[in-house]
Amino acid sequence: MSVPASQEAVLSTVELLEAIFLQLPLQDLLVNAQRVNRMWNVEIKTSATLQQKLFFQAWPENRTGESERNSLLEAVFPPWFGGIELIGVSKPRRRRNYYGSFEDMKWTADAESRKAVLRKDASWRRMFPMQPPPRYLDVTKYCHGQMGDWTVCGEAHFPYGLRMAVLYDLAEEEVSTPITSFSITWHDRDSEKFEEDREKLRETIGVVLHYTMQCCVDGWDERVTQSEGYEQVKINLKEKTGHKHRSIFDDDHPFS
Numbered sequence: 343m344s345v346p347a348s349q350e351a352v353l354s355t356v357e358l359l360e361a362i363f364l365q366l367p368l369q370d371l372l373v374n375a376q377r378v379n380r381m382w383n384v385e386i387k388t389s390a391t392l393q394q395k396l397f398f399q400a401w402p403e404n405r406t407g408e409s410e411r412n413s414l415l416e417a418v419f420p421p422w423f424g425g426i427e428l429i430g431v432s433k434p435r436r437r438r439n440y441y442g443s444f445e446d447m448k449w450t451a452d453a454e455s456r457k458a459v460l461r462k463d464a465s466w467r468r469m470f471p472m473q474p475p476p477r478y479l480d481v482t483k484y485c486h487g488q489m490g491d492w493t494v495c496g497e498a499h500f501p502y503g504l505r506m507a508v509l510y511d512l513a514e515e516e517v518s519t520p521i522t523s524f525s526i527t528w529h530d531r532d533s534e535k536f537e538e539d540r541e542k543l544r545e546t547i548g549v550v551l552h553y554t555m556q557c558c559v560d561g562w563d564e565r566v567t568q569s570e571g572y573e574q575v576k577i578n579l580k581e582k583t584g585h586k587h588r589s590i591f592d593d594d595h596p597f598s
Contacts, residue, residue: 360385360391364391364392368396397414397469397470411423412469421439421447422509424439439523444514461571469505475503475504476503476504477501478545481512481548482551483516485553494579496577496579498575507569511573511574515572518565521554523552524551524552525550527547527550
């Protein structure tokens with residue numbers, strides 16, 4: 343069946359085609375539309391506007407408006423995008439995710455799905471978890487052992503934006519040690535308590551780790567959720583003493 347000339351003209355005009363693509367759900371834009379033909383594939387991969395919609399490129403710095411979470415990543419990796427939980431009558435705290443939380447992700451249920459998600463060139467690894475992309479990663483690790491408790495913390499700067507690969511690899515590696523949990527703090531949920539850090543807070547994602555040291559406990563025998571593209575996240579963690587390193591995500595934060 344031939345395509346009407348007017349329809350063919352629309353589908354061959356880059357500006358009109360881009361306008362149509364912008365209305366598509368992310369999943370269709372990322373996968374289905376790029377499989378139609380070479381022209382569509384090239385247009386989606388070379389259009390800055392479409393790459394921003396897909397969270398591969400950062401929004402322009404002069405763009406205004408509310409921040410936007412990556413709904414594709416949120417559906418595939420819910421532990422990283424979870425909210426807070428209420429513990430009795432005390433203040434709310436971040437939801438802690440242990441290694442068992444990985445089993446709650448649908449794609450971990452069978453080997454074929456795991457292989458697809460964990461392959462080295464999986465597109466999610468290059469995505470920003472939100473727009474505008476965070477540029478700072480604040481890590482705080484609370485450790486508990488028989489000899490007492492201590493805290494280490496550190497920060498990493500990503501001038502071109504923090505991608506999901508970093509968040510995933512860091513958390514997955516940490517919780518491979520038993521009795522370790524992670525939680526994520528998103529700036530769009532934080533209190534106005536830290537007015538002095540407001541500007542930086544907008545560009546920061548916090549990772550909070552809780553680790554309980556045990557005798558004769560090794561890591562899991564097999565890390566079935568480790569990505570083939572895994573890269574060690576190198577952050578210089580230093581023991582926290584006094585107020586030398588005051589994390590904006592400390593336990594006195596309302597979402598601790």
